[in-house]
Amino acid sequence: MSATRAPAAQLVLTALPGIPLVQAGDDLAALILAGLERAGLALTTNDVIAVAQKVVSKAEGRCLRLADVTPSARADALAALTQKDPRLVEVVLSEAKEVLRACPNTLIVEHRLGFVCANAGVDRSNVAPHGAGLDEFVLLLPVDPDDTCRGLRERLRAATGAEVGVIINDSHGRAWRNGTVGVALGAAGFPALQDMRGHPDLFDYALQITQIGLADELAAAASLLMGQADEGRPVIHIRGVPYALREGSAAELIRRKEMDLFR
Amino acid sequence: MSATRAPAAQLVLTALPGIPLVQAGDDLAALILAGLERAGLALTTNDVIAVAQKVVSKAEGRCLRLADVTPSARADALAALTQKDPRLVEVVLSEAKEVLRACPNTLIVEHRLGFVCANAGVDRSNVAPHGAGLDEFVLLLPVDPDDTCRGLRERLRAATGAEVGVIINDSHGRAWRNGTVGVALGAAGFPALQDMRGHPDLFDYALQITQIGLADELAAAASLLMGQADEGRPVIHIRGVPYALREGSAAELIRRKEMDLFR
Numbered sequence: 001m002s003a004t005r006a007p008a009a010q011l012v013l014t015a016l017p018g019i020p021l022v023q024a025g026d027d028l029a030a031l032i033l034a035g036l037e038r039a040g041l042a043l044t045t046n047d048v049i050a051v052a053q054k055v056v057s058k059a060e061g062r063c064l065r066l067a068d069v070t071p072s073a074r075a076d077a078l079a080a081l082t083q084k085d086p087r088l089v090e091v092v093l094s095e096a097k098e099v100l101r102a103c104p105n106t107l108i109v110e111h112r113l114g115f116v117c118a119n120a121g122v123d124r125s126n127v128a129p130h131g132a133g134l135d136e137f138v139l140l141l142p143v144d145p146d147d148t149c150r151g152l153r154e155r156l157r158a159a160t161g162a163e164v165g166v167i168i169n170d171s172h173g174r175a176w177r178n179g180t181v182g183v184a185l186g187a188a189g190f191p192a193l194q195d196m197r198g199h200p201d202l203f204d205y206a207l208q209i210t211q212i213g214l215a216d217e218l219a220a221a222a223s224l225l226m227g228q229a230d231e232g233r234p235v236i237h238i239r240g241v242p243y244a245l246r247e248g249s250a251a252e253l254i255r256r257k258e259m260d261l262f263r
Numbered sequence: 264m265s266a267t268r269a270p271a272a273q274l275v276l277t278a279l280p281g282i283p284l285v286q287a288g289d290d291l292a293a294l295i296l297a298g299l300e301r302a303g304l305a306l307t308t309n310d311v312i313a314v315a316q317k318v319v320s321k322a323e324g325r326c327l328r329l330a331d332v333t334p335s336a337r338a339d340a341l342a343a344l345t346q347k348d349p350r351l352v353e354v355v356l357s358e359a360k361e362v363l364r365a366c367p368n369t370l371i372v373e374h375r376l377g378f379v380c381a382n383a384g385v386d387r388s389n390v391a392p393h394g395a396g397l398d399e400f401v402l403l404l405p406v407d408p409d410d411t412c413r414g415l416r417e418r419l420r421a422a423t424g425a426e427v428g429v430i431i432n433d434s435h436g437r438a439w440r441n442g443t444v445g446v447a448l449g450a451a452g453f454p455a456l457q458d459m460r461g462h463p464d465l466f467d468y469a470l471q472i473t474q475i476g477l478a479d480e481l482a483a484a485a486s487l488l489m490g491q492a493d494e495g496r497p498v499i500h501i502r503g504v505p506y507a508l509r510e511g512s513a514a515e516l517i518r519r520k521e522m523d524l525f526r
Contacts, residue, residue, distance in 0.1 A: 009280065009496060011488045013503075015272035101524045108524065116439040171475070175438040175525035176379040177446070178518050179456045179476025181483065193442045212434070213442025214487065220444065221484035224477065225274045227505060233272060240276075242490060255441050261364045261371070262438035262525045 011240040013225050014039055015233035022234070024061035029155035032235055041237055043162040046245055049152070050222035052234035053141060053170035053185055054123070056148055062140040064091060082107045088122065091138055095120035100263060111141065114254035115185070117172045142168065145186025146249040153188045165190030165245050169219035169226075175262055182223025184215035184250045191215075193252040194243055213253055214243060274503040276488050277302055278496035285497070287324035292418035298498055306419060306500075309508055311428035313485035315497035316404060316448055317386070319411055319431050325403040327354060345370045351385065354401055358383035363526060374404065377517035378448070380435045405431065408449025409512040416451045428453030428508050432482035432489075438525055445486025447478035447513045454478075456515040457506055476516055477506060 016035030022028070032049060036042075057063075071079065071086035075093055079086035083104050093099075096109035100116060111120050121141040142148055149166040156164055168186035173179075184192060192215035222236040257263065279298030285291070295312060299305075320326075334342065334349035338356055342349035346367050356362075359372035363379060374383050384404040405411055412429040419427055431449035436442075447455060455478035485499040520526065 009278035009488070011276040011484065013274040013484075017272065103524070106524070174476075176518055176523055177476060177479065177516050179474045179479065179516060181444075181476045181479050183440070211442045212487075213437075213440060213444045216440065216442065216444050217483040217487040220480040221274065221276075221487070224475075224480040224484070225272070225503075225505065240488075242488065253440050253442060255439055260439060261366070261369070 009240075009242075011221070011238065011242075013221055014041065014237045014239075015225055016041075016235040016237060019055075019232070019235050022055040022058045024058060024063065026059045028056065028059050029152055029159070032152070032156065033159055035235055036237065039237065043156060043160040043164055043237075044239070045163040046165075046239075046241065047162060048165040048167065048190060048218060048238040048241055048245075049156065050167045050169050050218065050226075050236040050238060051152070052226055053121070053145070053168055054139065055234040056142045056145065056168050056186075057139045060142055060148075062142065064138050064140060066091075066136050066138060078102055078107065088119070088124070088138060091140065092120045092122050095122060095140060110257075113141070113145070113185070114251065115172075115183070117170075121170060121185075141170070141185065146188060146251060147186075149186040149188035149249075163189060163245060165241070165248075167192075167215050167219055167222070167250070169222050171223055182216070182219040182221070182226075184219040184253060187215045187248055187250040187252075189245050190218075190248045191243055191246050192248045192250050214241075215248075215250060216253060272503075272505075274484070274501065274505075276484055277304065277500045277502075278488055279304075279498040279500060282318075282495070282498050285318040285321045287321060287326065289322045291319065291322050292415055292422070295415070295419065295498055296422055299500065302500065304500055306423040306425040306427055307502070308426040309428075309502075309504065310425060311430065311453060311481060311501040311504055311508075312415070312419065313430045313432050313481065313489075313499040313501060314415070315489055316384070316408070316431055316433040317402065318497040319405045319408065319449075320402045323405055323411075325405065327401050327403060329354075329399050329401060341365055341370065351382070351387070351401060354385050354403065355383045358385060358403060373520075376404070376408070376448070377514065378435070378446070380433075384433060384448075404433070404448065409451065409514060410449075412449040412451035412512075426452060426508060428504070428511075430455075430478050430482055430485070430513070432485050434486055445479070445482040445484070445489075447482040447516060450478045450511055450513040450515075452508050453481075453511045454506055454509050455511045455513050477504075478511070478513060479516060 066087040069087040071090040075090035079089040098110040101108040145168045167184045169182045171180040194212040194214040197210045329350040332350040334353040338353035342352040361373040364371040408431045415429045430447045432445045434443040457475040457477040460473045489496045
């Protein structure tokens with residue numbers, strides 16, 4: 001794992017213009033390539049593309065009609081405790097390994113992919129209507145975000161020849177701090193966790209911080225530019241990441257349960 | 264609190280070149296202004312300046328010689344448990360309100376400023392030697408990062424006329440996820456917590472995510488560009504933040520203890 005620093009000292013994030021509302025079955029790689037062209041950007045090795053979780057989920061058809069969901073007894077009980085829709089709770093449970101906290105208005109779980117988040121990332125906002133009431137639909141997280149990133153990376157390489165990193169970002173709440181921040185749900189071609197062990201500091205003293213959550217830092221920056229209230233900016237092109245890309249996945253960012261002091 | 268979105272869809276972070284190693288008593292505002300001039304950047308209203316915690320601490324003379332520290336009985340006991348230097352633990356306790364977790368190699372506290380972090384942010388790496396052994400010195404966090412940000416903001420406004428945001432960033436570990444990410448220890452002139460309540464989504468459905476940790480997202484981006492292994496990039500100029508600046512402080516980001524489910 002190399003931590004070679006490129007000389008560039010500028011990080012430039014550009015929201016690709018004109019990305020249309022995404023529908024189930026849409027070809028995200030094609031939408032990204034068209035957006036790059038619209039922005040006048042030629043992909044270069046070491047660039048990173050960040051894609052909003054929401055459009056990945058939509059392209060994968062992860063939209064679910066609540067009317068089609070029958071809550072289990074467990075979902076009913078948790079819904080009463082959390083004051084949430086039992087059908088929504090049922091969907092959350094279907095995406096969760098474990099419930100960490102449940103109290104009024106709050107349901108925090110370990111998602112089947114390993115990360116901890118509210119409602120297993122199941123979202124009722126910005127879900128495209130299909131001719132029915134808006135609150136009838138929910139959107140689940142992508143099936144395998146790391147795999148989707150690998151696929152997009154392959155497609156972008158095939159089309160442009162550039163070796164790029166790809167991340168899928170979402171916004172998560174955190175322990176101890178107010179406000180959500182962007183985190184990487186998926187990553188490919190990218191040191192999601194950048195190992196700094198063995199790197200001396202300016203005075204040749206071993207660094208105390210040994211691993212940087214690089215994909216999460218990039219996801220936070222991309223999330224800031226995407227905003228929350230619209231989908232007009234679901235794809236961000238990032239140039240100037242001062243670390244060499246490598247194979248990698250967002251799974252690197254998941255702290256093993258037995259190593260976690262704050263469950 | 265306004266969330267007006269500027270039309271620009273580009274976020275550009277530039278590391279100011281040529282910032283010298285900072286010493287106690289140095290004038291950070293002057294160093295920033297000189298760095299901006301070197302970079303050929305004219306400060307504009309809505310720009311944000313991110314300053315690394317380490318150089319703020321150094322300018323404030325927050326360097327401490329471990330030889331001058333006498334550990335208390337409590338520090339001795341915690342040092343035995345955590346396998347850390349009792350003098351370091353004494354310094355950590357002097358900066359902490361409460362110890363949250365203590366086990367071998369780990370000491371996580373609530374800092375006197377309210378945030379949760381390892382070792383109260385007390386750092387042994389990249390601390391400038393003063394003619395003695397390198398491991399003899401530690402660096403404490405700034406006395407009042409929000410106040411320092413306000414002061415820098417005033418100085419930058421006086422010098423340039425621009426209304427800018429200022430943040431002081433540090434790298435913290437997190438519950439549940441591997442790797443450190445940049446967070447804002449201090450902020451001024453900036454919506455550290457961006458309130459999105461009342462903003463409809465694309466389909467006029469109320470947003471589920473209501474507060475964005477904007478200063479932390481910017482801190483993460485700045486931290487990525489700063490890197491960890493050197494101090495050559497301790498000041499980052501940021502242009503294109505798609506939210507209107509306002510008064511603000513990093514204190515907004517601290518979740519009240521009684522609201523925290525993960526202590």
